[in-house]
Amino acid sequence: MNAFDWIVQLSGIAIALAAAPGFHGWVNQCRAWLQNKSAPSLLQPYREIRKLFHKDAVIAENASRLFLLAPYVVFGAMATAAAIIPSIATRLPFTQAADAIALVGLLATARVFMSLAAMDVGTAFGTLGARREMMIGFLAEPALLLVIFVVSLTCATTALPIIAERLSAQSFALYPSLAFTAIAFTMVLLAENARIPVDNPATHLELTMIHEALLLEYSARHLALMEWAAALKLFNYACIGFAVFAPWGIATNHAPVNLALAVALLGVKLTIAGGGLALIETVSAKLRVFAAPEFLATAFLFAVLGLLVRLLLGA
Amino acid sequence: MSMNTLPIDLQILNMLAALLLLVSFAMLSQRRIVTLVNLLALQGALLGIATLLLAWRTGVHHLYLSAALTFGLKVIFLPWLLHRLIRRLGVYWDTESLLNLVGTMLVGVLIVVFSFGLAQPISALASTATRNSIGIAVAVILIAFLTMITRRKAMSQVVGFLSMENGLFFGAMSATYGMPMVVELGVALDVLVAVLVLGVFFFQIREHFDSLDLKHFESLKEEQ
Numbered sequence: 001m002n003a004f005d006w007i008v009q010l011s012g013i014a015i016a017l018a019a020a021p022g023f024h025g026w027v028n029q030c031r032a033w034l035q036n037k038s039a040p041s042l043l044q045p046y047r048e049i050r051k052l053f054h055k056d057a058v059i060a061e062n063a064s065r066l067f068l069l070a071p072y073v074v075f076g077a078m079a080t081a082a083a084i085i086p087s088i089a090t091r092l093p094f095t096q097a098a099d100a101i102a103l104v105g106l107l108a109t110a111r112v113f114m115s116l117a118a119m120d121v122g123t124a125f126g127t128l129g130a131r132r133e134m135m136i137g138f139l140a141e142p143a144l145l146l147v148i149f150v151v152s153l154t155c156a157t158t159a160l161p162i163i164a165e166r167l168s169a170q171s172f173a174l175y176p177s178l179a180f181t182a183i184a185f186t187m188v189l190l191a192e193n194a195r196i197p198v199d200n201p202a203t204h205l206e207l208t209m210i211h212e213a214l215l216l217e218y219s220a221r222h223l224a225l226m227e228w229a230a231a232l233k234l235f236n237y238a239c240i241g242f243a244v245f246a247p248w249g250i251a252t253n254h255a256p257v258n259l260a261l262a263v264a265l266l267g268v269k270l271t272i273a274g275g276g277l278a279l280i281e282t283v284s285a286k287l288r289v290f291a292a293p294e295f296l297a298t299a300f301l302f303a304v305l306g307l308l309v310r311l312l313l314g315a
Numbered sequence: 316m317s318m319n320t321l322p323i324d325l326q327i328l329n330m331l332a333a334l335l336l337l338v339s340f341a342m343l344s345q346r347r348i349v350t351l352v353n354l355l356a357l358q359g360a361l362l363g364i365a366t367l368l369l370a371w372r373t374g375v376h377h378l379y380l381s382a383a384l385t386f387g388l389k390v391i392f393l394p395w396l397l398h399r400l401i402r403r404l405g406v407y408w409d410t411e412s413l414l415n416l417v418g419t420m421l422v423g424v425l426i427v428v429f430s431f432g433l434a435q436p437i438s439a440l441a442s443t444a445t446r447n448s449i450g451i452a453v454a455v456i457l458i459a460f461l462t463m464i465t466r467r468k469a470m471s472q473v474v475g476f477l478s479m480e481n482g483l484f485f486g487a488m489s490a491t492y493g494m495p496m497v498v499e500l501g502v503a504l505d506v507l508v509a510v511l512v513l514g515v516f517f518f519q520i521r522e523h524f525d526s527l528d529l530k531h532f533e534s535l536k537e538e539q
Contacts, residue, residue, distance in 0.1 A: 174326040176333030297417050301340065304424050309333045312431040313447050 008254055009083065009092045015263065016082035020235035021045035021228065023270050030278030045231060052224035060121045060217055070117030071218065071225040077110040078232040087239040088262045089251040090161035099158040100148045103240075104141065107192075110229070111137050118214040129213025132289060136198060136210065139296035140191045143184055146303035150181045150310050151244050160243050168247035176313070180306035182245045186280075187299035189237045191292070193230070196281040198292050208286065238273050242266070324372050325444055331365040332448040335485060336427070339458040342478060343423050343465075344416055348407055351474050352397045358481050359389030366488060369445065377496045378488075384503050385484070393477060393510055397470075400514050406470050406527055414465050423458055430454040437490065445489040452486030455479075469520060469527045473513050480506050 025045045032039035041047075059068070083094040084103050098106075115130035148158065154177070155163045191198045194211035203209065215226050243250065249265035251258040287295055321329070338358045345351050363385040370378030401407065414422070430453035438446040456479050463475035480502070487494045494502075517527060524531040 173321070174323075174330050176330045179330075180333070180337070294416060297420065298344075301420050301424070305333075305337060305340065305427075308424070308427050308431070309336070312427075312450055313329055313332065 004254060005091070005093055008089055008259065009094055012088045012092065013079060013083050016087065016232065016235060016239075017079065017228075019270070020082075020231040021049060023235050023238065023274060024231040026271065026274040027234075027277050027281075030275050031281055034278055034282040045227075049224045049228055052219075052227070053221050055220040057220035057222060059219075063121050063217070066113075067117050067120040067217070068222070070113045070120075071222040071229070073113045074110045075225045075229040075232075077106050077113075078229045078236060081106050081110075081236050082232060082239070084160070085236055085239045086161040086164050086243050086250055087266060089254065089259060090165050091252065091254070092161075095161045096159065100152070100160050100163075100240075101145070101158055103160070104144055104148070107233070107236075108137070108141065110233070114214055114226075118217070121217045123217065125213045125216050129210055129216070132210045133214060136191050136292060136296070139293055140188045140299070143296060143300040143303050144188045144192075146300065146307055147181045147185045147188065147244075150177055150303065150306045153307070153310050154178065160240070164243040164247040164250050165252055167244070168250060168252075177306040177310035178245065180302045180309065182241075184299045184302035184306065185241055185245070187295065187302070189234075189241065190277075190280065191296055191299070193234045193237060195277065197284045197287050197295055200286050208289065210289075235270075238270060239266075241273070242269050324368055328365060328368055328372075328445055328448070331361050331368070332445075332451045332485075332489075335361050335365075335455055335481075336451050336458075339455045339462075339478065339482075340420070340423055342474070343419055343458055343462050346408060348401055348468065348470050348474070349398070351471055352394050352401065355397075355474050355477055355481075356390050356394040358478060359385055359394075362481055362485055363390060365485070366493075369488060369492065372444075373492055375492050377499075378493050380496065381484075381488075381493055381499050384499070388503055388507065389477070389481065393507075396510060396514065397474070400517060401470065404470070404517055404521060404527065406468060419461070419465055423461060426457045426461060427454045430457055441490050443489060443492055448489040449486060452482050452489055455482030455485060458482075467528050467530055469513075469517055469529055472529070473510065477506065477510070 022042060022045070025040070025042045028044070029039040029042060080094075081103055083092075084098050084106070086092070086095045089095075111133065115133050118126035118130040118133075120126075151163055151167075152158045154175070155166045157163060157166075190196070194201050199210040200208060201211065203212075211230065215223060218226055246269060249262055251262040335358060338354055338361065342351060342354045342358070345354060363382050366378055366382035366385055370376070370382060431450035434450035434453045438449050441449065459475050459479035459482055462478065463472045466472055466475065484499075484502075493499065521527055
């Protein structure tokens, strides 16, 4: 590991931190266009984060230290995850430090802290949101792990950079198993990031919200960190998807040309993925909370079918 | 990675086999009878495409004929007949299935594992390029069986029966490039007649019990 690797790694993290709110804004913009509304600017999420950082924080009287610590832990976990996922280059110090299973653990840590913090103040909504978040989480996590197992079986490793390298190196072939797992992964992405079939990110309607209920007690810089972390989480999931299902163009060495190409391709992929995500959200209706387990069971089933097809048909 | 060595037509055949399995699961979870019939037509279409592709690949001419038979009978005629029956009988929904959805799905997954184990020795004996799909064919048959077991309405049981026939056809195709033409024609005719007779039967059942729910059949027992 030389100094240049570290520079690439740090700039990769910086790109993730900077691009995440933009990606969030892009999804919102596409959604507004598809729904015939006038779209907010692409910079809107940045403006909101900036505004929140300039406000004074109001903290509930009976909040413990955990409540104050949680935003930093969540944001830190998401930033670390962004460093682990090979979004631009594969041969980096951080991407080789942890594999996909550790990554799932990291995301779970963030979820636990978020839920604990929401329960900490003791309001009814916080507890309700935390419970729902844990319900979604414990159903989504097995599906996500199975998706990773299918890909690991195909590539004989659980390390994401090696998976991305091997899949991008081979010639085009039809993989029914990967197609099934891609569907499962998309469903998990929607559920985990509080997108429409499971949660509506654009509403504060009390009875249906999950993600917003968790953040009700936060204000100012804490809220800014939480919102930024949520945008990063969406960005991270998109990058996991790219690394596994569309790994073309991720740089396997550190030639400046390849790195520039990787960044440009990442931008193209994010643009397409954002549009696709907005399309899914526009054409589907929000499920009742009690129908969410069925949605996630379907995702799990897709992942299991992918696994079976992979193991038994060898495809 | 073994996939790279496969030619593209075999890859497509594998894809179709996987999709057949997926459609079977969709049928297992579907409670609307209209959608169930549409899924059956989709399954028939996938089967027809697979047959066509296999015929082109192997040059076995009677497979073209079975593909035509599949499209004519299973994609167009039988779904049309079933849709007509649904409209005339006014049955659009099945009642709650006997097992809950997630439970049925889990049983379905176990069935897939079981049938792959079952098909392994057969696959080892077969010499066709598609021998890996035998396991999927057995799974499709058994899942269709499960669909029949967990439903109460006569209509969805008939759809399950037809889906089972699709699985048998696919199994014969992957194990030996299709049964002899005479057998295939015979089976096709059997299925056709069975559905026609069952169609008449539905009206009889409804006239007798005022419903298509098969639990009423229990009252036909002899008095103790």
